[in-house]
Amino acid sequence: MKKLCSIMVNGNHKRWSFQSYLDTKYLDQWREDGLEIDEIINTVPAFIVDMGLMRHWFFIQDLWNFKWLFWLIDKFKKAKKVKG
Secondary structure, eight states, X not given: OEEEEEEEEEOSSOEEEEEEEEEGGGHHHHHHTTOEEEEOOOOXXXXXXXXXXXXXXXXXXXXXXXXXXXXXXXXXXXXXXXXX
């Protein structure tokens, strides 16, 4: 399976970062060879940050990913425990 990752490479004078879709079965081998690899969970377009719309962007992402549904179920469970 491929995932979006950030590859960190240390040069002689600078540190470089590249984003790429990598096959997860090779990640351990690359890490053992000295590459720093982090999985990218979420990305935000630069224009959203520049416009100051981060909070709105995350709210829409939460709606899209149905996190609101799990939050609502958790609220009902807590309310039921308080009453019962």
